[in-house]
Amino acid sequence: MRLGFLAFRNMVSKPLNLLLSLLLLVLSVFLVTFVLQLSKQLSGKLDKNIAPFDMVVGAKGSPLQLVLSSVLHIDVPTGNIKLEEAEFLTKNPMVGSAIPISYGDNYKGYRILGTTHEYLDKYGATLLEGEMYSKSFEVVVGSSAAQKLELKLGDTFTSSHGLAASGVEAHEDHPYVVKGLLNPTGTVVDRLLISNLESVWEAHEHGEEHAEEHEEEHEHDHEDEHDHEGDHDHDEAHDHDGHDDHDHEDGHDHEHGEEHEHDHDHEDEHAGEEHHHEDREVTSFLVKFKNPMAMVQLPRFINENTNMQAALPGFEVQHLLGLLGSGIKTINGIALAILLVSGLSIFISLLKTIRERRQELALLRIYGLGTVQLLWVVFLEGLFLTITGFFLGWLLGRIGIWITSFITEASYGYNLQLTGFDATELAFLGVALLITLVATLLASISIFNLNISKTLSDA
Known part of the structure; x- marks a missing residue:
């Protein structure tokens, strides 16, 4: 001492x-x-975070960006892919599981992910309270997101378009309701708000319809302004002609409606079914292989023979860590x-x-x-x-x-x-x-x- x-x-x-x-x-x-x-x-x-999945299939672009956006949820997606074109993955004998995910909206900067219940199972996510979503615009909330956003069971909120907190376009006609809160997992699930795929599709279909209606209203207003530019006589003549044309069109529309009403309804129903199967888009598919051969064959087949892109999360993350490793x-x-x-x-x-x-x-x-x-x-x-x-x-x-x-x-x-x-x-x-x-x-x-x-x- x-x-x-x-x-x-x-x-x-x-x-x-x-x-x-x-x-x-x-x-x-x-x-x-x-x-x-x-x-x-x-x-x-x-x-x-990448352990549950062996491959990501999405739109053409940067494979690292595809992995960062679809698996790690820290980047913007490379685009969307047709659901129908990618569904062959679910039937491939070398694929153990293929889970679709879809992006588009956020709530105060936290991403709303449309997917299936199987996605939560892959990360071992379990309910702390409440129940799983079963209908459109029902969500379960990750532990970190629930804490930061102060969301509780039964709360409702409206989403904003885009993935950044600065998104200002709110889907007020389709509020989400919190059906369940998840236990902490230590993965990306903790900071997500998860719903079904239909929620994302319906929200954006409504957004497209709203944009079209707004455009039609703008064109109509423009035509009204043009009509008021002429003199009074021109207005009267225009009104008379418009009346005749209107009568003619009404007669034609009425006759057409009587003759083809049934066919039109049938076509609408058929068009709706085709829209579900052909026009549906998702951000990507998260794939788990059934055997090691799939890692060699599937990515090359997809990249060379389809308009989609396949990326391997393990490879891309190791490449990223390699770049960081040099520093x-x-x-x-x-x-x-x-x-x-x-x-x-x-x-x-x-x-x-x-x-x-x-x-x-x-x-x-x-x-x-x-x-x-x-x-x-x-x-x-x-x-x-x-x-x-x-x-x-x-x-x-x-x-x-x-x-x-x-x-x-x-x-x-x-x-x-x-x-x-x-x-x-x-x-x-x-x-x-x-x-x-x-x-x-x-x-x-x-x-x-x-x-x-x-x-x-x-x-």
């Missing part, structure tokens, strides 16, 4: 040297722990270089301390301290410095993760966890201690050659 106190007093006696060595060590440890935790947690979350390796290299500079700083600081206190060390030898004990004092000084710097750097790294979690959750819905020491960080601590030990031994060589009488006489 006496040697430890002496080492501590020696360490704090040179505050500027202490501050420089600490800053270098803290910066190095901060960079390593922050980057390692960030990459580890992001990689774990990405792997967990991570660079940052880790910089951190290691800073750590070596920190070790050099500790070495210089200890060497300077030993040379300035040669008389004190000589007196300690006279009072009975051996060479090993003097070495221990110097090593304890370096040890205190290393442990203090490592702990402060580790703590700063965790604060960085905490701040980053707010940013990633607000932008992408991904929150990061604060964890304790892991094996990699403990290994890095071991490297830091080893560098400190080497620096201490190098700086303490002069202790072995300490001439007590000459040192005291020079004083």
